[in-house]
Amino acid sequence: MADDKEVERLAKELESLRTAMSQLMKSFEIASQLAQNYLKLVNIYAQHGDLSIDVVIPQIRHDQIARDIVKILFDTKGGNISQIARELKAKRGKASRNTVREKIKHLVEIGVVDEVNSEKGKTYTLRKEVINKWLELIGIPIKFDQL
Known part of the structure; x- marks a missing residue:
């Protein structure tokens, strides 16, 4: 009878150790993933000089x-030609609406920017696919739709 209690106690301890080991492995996997993502970011920075x-x-x-327009659209979540030109002027010191319109047209054509018609006119936003690609590249395991 004493042996049965000892076996039962050891079985509980073993199960407790298995649970702790499982949690430790999950933590190790997360730390490993973070290290990989960090190295990926360092590599991107080394290649492009920018993140x-x-x-x-x-x-x-x-x-x-x-x-610069893509960065502005990412930071501001979108805008019309005048708003984008104003932000671009603040960033670069000069910007014309014609240049912004031309660049936006090109970005729409290559599938980077979406044109949205609203009551107040056209506004422009980055496509979800571009944002998702960026989040994936920097190692954030969520999709734009989950934000």
Whole structure:
């Protein structure tokens, strides 16, 4: 009878150790994933000299104005031509609505920006696919739809 109690006690201890080990392994997996994501970010920074959303759009790599517009749309969650031009002017020191309109048209054509018609006119936002690609690249395991 004493042996049965001892076996039962040892079985409970073993189960407790298994649970603790399982939790420890989950924590280790999370730490490992964070380390991998950090190294990925360091690599991106080393390659591009910058960690911003325009990194996921290779078509605009050599177009600084388009890159700035994409950053503005990401930071402001969208806007009309005048609002984007105002932000671009604050960032670059100068900007014309015609240039912004031309760059936005190109960004819409290559599938980076969505044009949304509203009562007040057209507004522009980054496409969900671009934002999801950015979140995936920087190691955030959520999709835009989950935000």
